[in-house]
Amino acid sequence: MLRSLEIGKRALLLSQRGLDVTSNNIANVNTPGYARQMLMTRPGEAIPVGGDRLGMGVLSAGIRHFRDQLLDRDLRAYTSRLSYYQQDDALLQRIEAALGEPGEITIQTALQNFFDAASTLATNPASMSNRQLFVARAADLASTFNRTGSALEQLRTSSFERLTSNVSRVNQLLSALAETNQRIAGTLNTSGTPDSSLVDRQSQLLDELSRYVDITVRREPTGTATVISKGAMLVSENTALTLAVTRSLDSTSGETTIGLTLQKNDGTSVGSFSPASGELASLVHHYNVTLNPLTTSNEFSIARELDKLASTFAEHVNTIAATGFGLNDTGSSPPGRAIFASTSSGPIRATTLSVLPALVADPALVPTSSQAGTPGNNDIIRAIADVASDGAFLDSLTPEGYYASITTRLAELGARTTDKVTTTKTVLEQVTNEREAFGGVNLDEEATNLITYQRAFEAAARVISVTSDMLATLVNLGR
Amino acid sequence: MRITLQSYTGKLRTTLTDLTARQAQQQARIATGERLLRLSDAPTDIPNIVSYRSNIAKLERYSSTLDSALAENATVESALVTIGQTMTDTHTLGIDVLQIANHDKWAVIAQQVLTKIRTLIEAANTSHGDVFVLSGTKNTAASLTPSPPEQMSVPFELVATTPSPSNPSGLEVRFKGNIEPRYVQTGDGNTEQVATTADAVFGTGGTEVFDTLITLYNTLAFHPDGTPRSEGQLPTAEQLDAVAALVKRIADASGRIQSTTSALGIRTERMAAQREQIDQDLTRQREFLSRLADTDVAAATMQLQRDQIAYEYSLRIGARIMNLSLFDFLR
Incomplete structure (x- = not known):
């Protein structure tokens, strides 16, 4: 009984x-x-x-x-990739916004306005109002280049700031993971099984970490997780390395680049760290390549292309202008006056392009004629207007053609990235559903x-x- | 497959977000009229769009240049008509003075010739805007600095110099401009001369016609010894021969002016035709651009409606599925 x-x-x-x-x-x-x-x-x-x-x-x-470790691994791998592509996509959108594309106030329209003004001036080079219009359009063009170049510089700065803030979050996650490892090992010692809530917490931390860097997780018999990325052991047992952002300046070229290094708790460096995916990889890549005007990489750099366009354009126009005479110039040899100059002592770049101050003060100085004392002579200004159709301007393209090639590459890059985001999102959704199907809570079931x-x-x-x-x-x- | 609450809500959330984003995109397309909201919306169309925009800007530039050149040519044509008419009138006067009945009126006719010279100078100094049309590339008042006895900043000026046996009146027409033609860009690699040059109208150096007319005036107004002729005084046989030769030169000059006017007319016509061609090209290029860059409002509106319906039904179905669970039937 x-x-x-x-x-x-x-x-x-x-x-x-x-x-x-x-x-x-x-x-x-x-x-x-x-x-x-x-x-x-x-x-x-x-x-x-x-x-x-x-x-x-x-x-x-x-x-x-x-909990299925294989599903967890897949989910984290796709999370890393998706974060990388999403970061790329967001940045490319901001680059498009910086260029004003697609829109009305762009470098292309500024170039067109400049050539329009040159062409109008060629019809009557003696007209002061035409000269004023030409100088104003040249200044507009310079300011459009300046604005776009500055926006890209600003984007580069904010990429660095975002990277710094992300690295700080990654360090918090790594430290939290080490602490969770310690607690899991403790509960295992006490009760023989790891605390499931701690395992969930650990999983949550790993999921978040995978947004920033690509990671591989190895489960130890003690229940702890060893986090590895690009061969570096970021977390092992109760020890975590920390990430640091380093900025280096090439004194010869003046190029600034950034990198990531791993450090021990005592501050000693373990070595450099280059994640393959995740937000950090995307931010480092864009800082060092896409937004770096001095990069020597073969990959697309919008900042470098824009500088190239600005400097080549100024060079072309200035070379022609140097052979011309202004309205009141006398003498047999031209004064060698330029149209564009740099606001700094260095070479002309998108951010430093400006109109020669003397021309702004006195548009009569604009070189339009190939012969002194002939205000109706438009040989020089016609040649400047002709730059618009110069098929050998840069890389066998006209100025607008070259700009089109830049925007097309940007568009292709954007479209490719958007496709990658969509595809990866779909796969990630599928993996998430599978994980949810396996480990999620069904209320009817409960x-x-x-x-x-x-x-x-x-x-x-x-x-x-x-x-x-x-x-x-x-x-x-x-x- | 097990379906959990998170599977429901996650999927619903994604669907609703995607549909909202799509609706916002269609709304933006309809509101702005722009098909491309991002460059990456249609990367293969970008080179064509940029190229069409570039072509349109270029064609507009050429069109504007042609408009301006055509306007100046119209001014020149009007000046050439006056010049041609004045030359014809002067030629008639020349023929008149050779008539025996008019041999005693040379002094009077000389004054009429002088008036014609002044009319010609006035026409030759015709300006378009702030430039003189028959002054070559030295065509502004500022560039035409007078040096005594010149007094005015105009290309052609009748000045009085010291009389001499060959020029008893001392009158002279000075040309301060040059005979450099002016060109404008009217197409890729195409230039057209705008207006015409002084030598094409007035002969060598831009003053040949004036020299002829002043010689005629001197012959009519003065005796061979340089004394002024009074009304009723008759010319000598040599003077009659000289006037006959001058009349022939005036006729030749009139012919040249006519052919210059015709050449200008042909150029103007060519430019007008080019202008028309550009207009047609512009229409075509704008249409091509519109096909790529503008919103197809009907299609966008339909798509928006489809997205709105999908959104509404997603909300309804989501709310309905999540509304019921086994808990609702537990007591």
Whole structure:
């Protein structure tokens, strides 16, 4: 009789634990990184009774944690890639905005306005209003280059700032992972199984870390996670390395580049670190290549291309202008006056392009004629206007053609990146769904479990009640 | 496959976000009229769009240059008509003075010739805007500095110099401009001369015609000894021969002016035809550009409606699926 009571008690306790697990699942239905749990049961070991073996009810076989390491690995790999492409996409969008493309106020329209003004001036080079218009258009063109160049510089600066802030977050995550490792190892030592909430927390941290860098996770027998990226052990047991951003200046070329280094806790450097994907990789790449005007990389650099266009354009126009005479120039040899200059002592770049201040002050100085004292002569200004159709201007293209080649490359890059974002997003969604299907909480399922455990609990209680009644009957037999 | 609450909500969230983004894109396309909101929307179209825009700007530039050149040519044509008419009138006067009945009126006719010279100078100094049209590349008042006895900053000026046996009146027409032709760009690698030059109208150095007319005036107004002729005084036989030769030169000059006017007319016509061609090209290029860069409003509106319907149904279905769970039936 007492055996039945024991069996009932075991069933009661197990149903109660089942309800606890179900409640915990329901409570964490929206918790990111949470993997559902399930109470596993096994029949109690049978004991010999008479000539038979009698079962001893139900016992817990532990709580199963629905986490699949392969799915986790895939999810993190795609998260890294998606973050890389999304960062690329966002930056390319901002570059398009800096160029004003597609729109009305762009370098192309400024170039067209400049050539329009040159052409108008060629119809009447003696006209002061035409000269003023030409100087104003040249200044507009210079300011459009300046504005675009500065916007790209600003974008480069904000890439650096974003990288610094991301590195700081990565360091927090690495440190939190080391701490979680330590706690997991502690619970394992105490209870023999790792704390599932800590494992969930660890998984959450790893998921977030994969947004910044591509990582590989190795599960140790102690329950801890060793985080590896590009061969470097970022986290091992309770030790984490820290990332640092380094900026270096090439004194010969003046080029500034950035890189990442790994350091130990005592500040000693472990070596350089170049992630292949994740936000950090994208930001470093754009700082060092896409937005770097002095890069020697074969890859596309919008800043370098823009500088090339600005300097070649100024050079072409200035070379022609140097052979011309202004409205009031006299003498047989031209004064060698330029149209464009640099606002700094260095070479002409997109950010430094400007109109010769003397021309702004006195548009009569604009060289338009190939002969002094002939204000109607338009040979020079016509040659300047002709630069618009110069098919050998740069890389066998006209100025507008070269600008078109820049925007086309940018468009192709943007489209390719958008495609990559879409594709990777789809794959990531699929992997997320698979992980969710395996480890996510289904409320209907949990409601069913709720009923199951409730009914089991009621039945077990009934067993105890009946056994109790039977015991009472036995006790009262002697009265 | 197990479907969890996160599977539902995650998918719904993504769908709603995508649909909202698509609606916003279509709205922007309709509102701005621009098909491309980003360069990457159609990377293969970008080179063509840039190229069409560039061509349009270039054609507009040539069109504007041609307009300006045509306007100046019209001014020149009008001046040449006056010059041609004046030369014809002068030629008629020359023929008149050779008539025996007019031999006693040379002094009077001489004054008429002088008036014609002044008319010609006035026409030769015709300006378009602030430039003199028959002054070559030295065509502004500022570049035409007078040196005594010149007094005015104009290309052609009648000045009085010291009389001499060969020029008893001392009158002389000075040309301060040059005979450099002016060109404008009217197409890729195409230039056209605008207006015309003084030598094409007035002969060598831009003053040949004036020299002839002043010689005629001197012959009519003075005796061979250089004394002024009075009304009623008759010319000598040599003077009659000289005037006949001058009339022939005037006729030749009139012919040259006519052919210069015709040449200008042909150029003007060519430029007008070019202008018309550019207009047609512009229409074509704008149409090509519009096909690539402008929103197809009907298509965008339909797409927007489709996205709105999809959005509405996504909301409805999402709300309905998540509304029911087993918990609703547990008591």
